[in-house]
Amino acid sequence: MTNYDVLIVGGGSVGCAIAYALSRYDLKVAVAEKELDVGMGTSGRNSGVVHAGFNNRPGSLMAKLCVEGNEGFEALCKMLDIPYKRTGKLIVGYDEADHQALIKLKEQGEKNGVKGLEIIDGAAIRAIEPDLPASWAMLSRNTAVFNPFLYSIHLAEASAQNGVQYYLNSPVTAVEATEEGYRVQAGDHVLTCRTLINSAGLFADKVSAMAGDPSFTIYPCRGEYYLLDKGTLKMPVYPVPRPGVGGLGVHLTVTVDGNILIGPSADYIDNHEDYSTTEPILDQLRREAMILLPTLNMRTVIGTYAGVRPKLVKKGEANFGDFVIERSPKAKHLINLIGIESPGITASMPIARMVLDILSEDTELVEKPDFVPTYRGIPPFAELSRAEQRALIEQDPDYGDVVCRCETVTRAQVKRALHNPIGATGVIAVKNRTRSTMGRCNGGYCFQRIVELLLSEGKSPQDIDLKRRGDRPLLGYVKGGQA
Amino acid sequence: MERADLVVIGGGPAGLAAAVRAKEKGVDRVLLLERNPVLGGILNQCIHDGFGVLRFGSAMSGPEYAARFIQMARDAGVETVTGAMVVELSPDKKVTYITPQGLFEVQAKAVILSTGCRERTRGALAVPGNRPAGVYTAGVVQYLMNMRNIAFGKNVVIMGSGDIGLIMARRMTLEGARVHCVLEKLPFCSGLPRNVRQCLEDFDIPLCLAETVKEIHGDDHITHVITAKVDEKGRFIPGSERTIPCDVLVLSVGLIPENELAKACGIEMDPVTGGALVDGDLMTSVPGVFSCGNGLHVHDLVDLVSEEGERAAEHAAAYLKGAANKPMVPVTVSGGIRYVLPRQLTAGEDGYLSMRVMLPGRDQKLTVTAGGKTLVSKKMKRVMPSEMIRLKVKDVPACEQVEVSLV
Ligand SMILES: Cc1cc2nc3c(=O)[nH]c(=O)nc-3n(C[C@H](O)[C@H](O)[C@H](O)COP(=O)(O)OP(=O)(O)OC[C@H]3O[C@@H](n4cnc5c(N)ncnc54)[C@H](O)[C@@H]3O)c2cc1C
Ligand SMILES: Cc1cc2nc3c(=O)[nH]c(=O)nc-3n(C[C@H](O)[C@H](O)[C@H](O)COP(=O)(O)OP(=O)(O)OC[C@H]3O[C@@H](n4cnc5c(N)ncnc54)[C@H](O)[C@@H]3O)c2cc1C
Numbered sequence: 001m002t003n004y005d006v007l008i009v010g011g012g013s014v015g016c017a018i019a020y021a022l023s024r025y026d027l028k029v030a031v032a033e034k035e036l037d038v039g040m041g042t043s044g045r046n047s048g049v050v051h052a053g054f055n056n057r058p059g060s061l062m063a064k065l066c067v068e069g070n071e072g073f074e075a076l077c078k079m080l081d082i083p084y085k086r087t088g089k090l091i092v093g094y095d096e097a098d099h100q101a102l103i104k105l106k107e108q109g110e111k112n113g114v115k116g117l118e119i120i121d122g123a124a125i126r127a128i129e130p131d132l133p134a135s136w137a138m139l140s141r142n143t144a145v146f147n148p149f150l151y152s153i154h155l156a157e158a159s160a161q162n163g164v165q166y167y168l169n170s171p172v173t174a175v176e177a178t179e180e181g182y183r184v185q186a187g188d189h190v191l192t193c194r195t196l197i198n199s200a201g202l203f204a205d206k207v208s209a210m211a212g213d214p215s216f217t218i219y220p221c222r223g224e225y226y227l228l229d230k231g232t233l234k235m236p237v238y239p240v241p242r243p244g245v246g247g248l249g250v251h252l253t254v255t256v257d258g259n260i261l262i263g264p265s266a267d268y269i270d271n272h273e274d275y276s277t278t279e280p281i282l283d284q285l286r287r288e289a290m291i292l293l294p295t296l297n298m299r300t301v302i303g304t305y306a307g308v309r310p311k312l313v314k315k316g317e318a319n320f321g322d323f324v325i326e327r328s329p330k331a332k333h334l335i336n337l338i339g340i341e342s343p344g345i346t347a348s349m350p351i352a353r354m355v356l357d358i359l360s361e362d363t364e365l366v367e368k369p370d371f372v373p374t375y376r377g378i379p380p381f382a383e384l385s386r387a388e389q390r391a392l393i394e395q396d397p398d399y400g401d402v403v404c405r406c407e408t409v410t411r412a413q414v415k416r417a418l419h420n421p422i423g424a425t426g427v428i429a430v431k432n433r434t435r436s437t438m439g440r441c442n443g444g445y446c447f448q449r450i451v452e453l454l455l456s457e458g459k460s461p462q463d464i465d466l467k468r469r470g471d472r473p474l475l476g477y478v479k480g481g482q483a
Numbered sequence: 484m485e486r487a488d489l490v491v492i493g494g495g496p497a498g499l500a501a502a503v504r505a506k507e508k509g510v511d512r513v514l515l516l517e518r519n520p521v522l523g524g525i526l527n528q529c530i531h532d533g534f535g536v537l538r539f540g541s542a543m544s545g546p547e548y549a550a551r552f553i554q555m556a557r558d559a560g561v562e563t564v565t566g567a568m569v570v571e572l573s574p575d576k577k578v579t580y581i582t583p584q585g586l587f588e589v590q591a592k593a594v595i596l597s598t599g600c601r602e603r604t605r606g607a608l609a610v611p612g613n614r615p616a617g618v619y620t621a622g623v624v625q626y627l628m629n630m631r632n633i634a635f636g637k638n639v640v641i642m643g644s645g646d647i648g649l650i651m652a653r654r655m656t657l658e659g660a661r662v663h664c665v666l667e668k669l670p671f672c673s674g675l676p677r678n679v680r681q682c683l684e685d686f687d688i689p690l691c692l693a694e695t696v697k698e699i700h701g702d703d704h705i706t707h708v709i710t711a712k713v714d715e716k717g718r719f720i721p722g723s724e725r726t727i728p729c730d731v732l733v734l735s736v737g738l739i740p741e742n743e744l745a746k747a748c749g750i751e752m753d754p755v756t757g758g759a760l761v762d763g764d765l766m767t768s769v770p771g772v773f774s775c776g777n778g779l780h781v782h783d784l785v786d787l788v789s790e791e792g793e794r795a796a797e798h799a800a801a802y803l804k805g806a807a808n809k810p811m812v813p814v815t816v817s818g819g820i821r822y823v824l825p826r827q828l829t830a831g832e833d834g835y836l837s838m839r840v841m842l843p844g845r846d847q848k849l850t851v852t853a854g855g856k857t858l859v860s861k862k863m864k865r866v867m868p869s870e871m872i873r874l875k876v877k878d879v880p881a882c883e884q885v886e887v888s889l890v
Contacts, residue, residue, distance in 0.1 A: 273702075275613045275614075277613070279611045305614070386586060400582050400585060402570075402581060405518070405568070405743075406743075408570065441604065444622060445601065448631075452631065455631065467614075473616040473617060473704075474633050474634070474635065476633075476634050477632045477634055478632050479659060
């Protein structure tokens, strides 16, 4: 049995942000995550936009934390080597009613403290994005994009570097109250803690119930996406929010790497982890995207994916549910994070600070003298100058062995990803750290090379995971055959 | 900076043949760059037979065919670097490549692109559903099975009737798997008739035409697919769904020429073939840069790939000798031809045309005319989109245009 001061359930962006914030202090902290890597839930399945905060109801926690999160995001990304780009964003409309709605939206934003908002006309829109047919837009200068995978991963790896213990493949299945806190079954591990931080996203209701507070329910609401090859779009383009339509509406987003996303839809589903995409919704995405940008080339589609929002409001209910971040009124050693849907990643650092405030009510927070706030990830070889590339190869010849041709990822990078500080496994752990298998060939070239590297390190084919422990992409060896 | 007369990018059958022929034509320093640790390209993973029938009169395996050319390259004095990934080609023909020994630049006087092709993927086709483990392209299965002895599953569905999928249907059957079917969205097979006979019919594997995968299911590992028939417009026919249990889904939905280097260099591309636009000398829009093999357009027979590589090398050699620009005659097509390549022929020389049809057909006539005069006329008993048609046009006349038609 291992004892901790704080156990965080869920290694999403929020759990990892809390872990990073806590790793500054002299505390024993662990994270239990059921998947084989961090950021595999909602935090890896979203639009990857740093929201500015104009969409949220004035006075709400969402509005406040989003605006705060936006202000600190760039500095955080710099500190932790997370790809970030302040692109700005356009919210577009077509007629006078839309124009008025945009003016209202700007007022709401300003009420929330959002800066850098401006209403622009068609000509100004086309000076930015020549192919948009819209007549009016609100330009939000402070909206940005970032790499959502590396966001959770670098927070986790930085916190691990400062002593936080990660238990991956460790679903929390039982929580027993003790005098001092909890005894928790997390996969193969039994862990005790004085404070349990429930950051389990879509399963926050289940975890809270295990810990003695069954007072709320999470309703899963799915958003489907198309992923397109790199294009010329410069910034996210959203439609004017229309009353009665959930979410922010189907939009176009650029990723920090220049790929284009179309989505998300918003449909309540039954199974919290049903990440399927469906023909009717994809069809709707295509149609709505073509309204925003009629020149969009659907032949550059690389794939589809879906993310699920952890909603506190049921289907058909009035539309607003705020973040809930509180010490459970029913269980005093439990801090709950509930309904952390969009803009949850943007707000994750301010959320973590709020959790720290709550924790400090009964836990002393003493800064560690040796805390290292910065973190360097795996060098993005493809983005370096030729001179830098040359220097890396000189240092380590594995940088001269290109494993992924679409994204120019080298053997050295893949090796570093496989031996990451938190012990994440699986081909996906390499993918999310290096972009290998993410390019236009969808892994046709690099998947086999990553498999070969794993085999050469002594793995058996049947023990290799793709995205989940035991999903067995490979059966084993052919009859009579071994490598 | 290092210099070479000719740099050949890609050491598959096209690049090997090109490099050998260039040496034969007296080109001084020929440098062949290949990213894999061995030469031979895709042939190394093609352990079935059927290579070299046209050229050597015997059906060899892929590695055997490659071995002949690798030996020829050695004998001819081609310099080769393996493990060398070319990352950039500049319009003034500077080639940048990376190996574990370092990052190098070489200034070429001429370049031949022979970078081969890649497979289309499920992602590109965006089949709805979730994305469980156990979905692969045929080439990945071919590589891991043939080169690393990896087994993939016991119940297989193959989506797409491309040749690699047909070949892997047989290979997986021989390894004890049950291949339930090969599904093809089109009403005709996109692989060669020979492969349908030898790989499917001989093993009782059904080829289901006008049917494709509608949904992929399985939480972690694939458990089943739902297929449906499609109408002429490719729309699913309601009520025609079937559920097929499987633990592997293999995609064989086509190949795309690999041209990232060419595109980044600003070379003009042909949207139909996915390769570069070339003239009668197989030269791209950047003078001195030539293209051949699957990187130019997807071939079905390796023998023709080698031949195209050799022609590219002959023209590159002539270019290096400073041969005068010859007038080019544009080629136009009509009838059921999907593309013809090249779209220009050199006046005063023999021309070689490659083309593919859009739909299968019988008893048609293929003609090449220039200014009302028939240059070639050929009865086509049967045409198939899967079978590339090749034509030689003797002594192309200087004229306004050459017309190719199939009716
Ligand atoms: C379609 C969509 C688009 C979005 N776009 C944006 C955007 O552009 N910008 C933005 O800021 N936000 C966006 N969001 C919101 C954002 O993604 C979420 O608010 C954020 O990811 C929530 O992080 P989290 O850590 O709370 O949840 P998660 O990332 O879901 O993390 C919870 C973790 O807990 C783990 N877990 C669950 N149960 C257990 C258990 N019993 N034991 C152990 N581990 C468990 C899960 O595996 C998971 O890793 C979007 C959301 C969606 C759905
Ligand atoms: C997966 C697959 C399986 C196939 N199986 C068969 C089959 O069974 N039977 C059959 O008749 N035909 C098969 N084909 C068709 C086959 O490609 C051709 O017959 C022939 O191999 C094409 O020759 P090539 O030289 O044009 O291309 P390739 O054989 O593909 O050779 C291209 C070479 O260029 C190299 N290269 C590419 N880019 C770079 C770069 N930037 N830097 C350095 N090197 C580079 C590649 O590594 C490769 O070695 C298959 C094709 C594929 C893609």
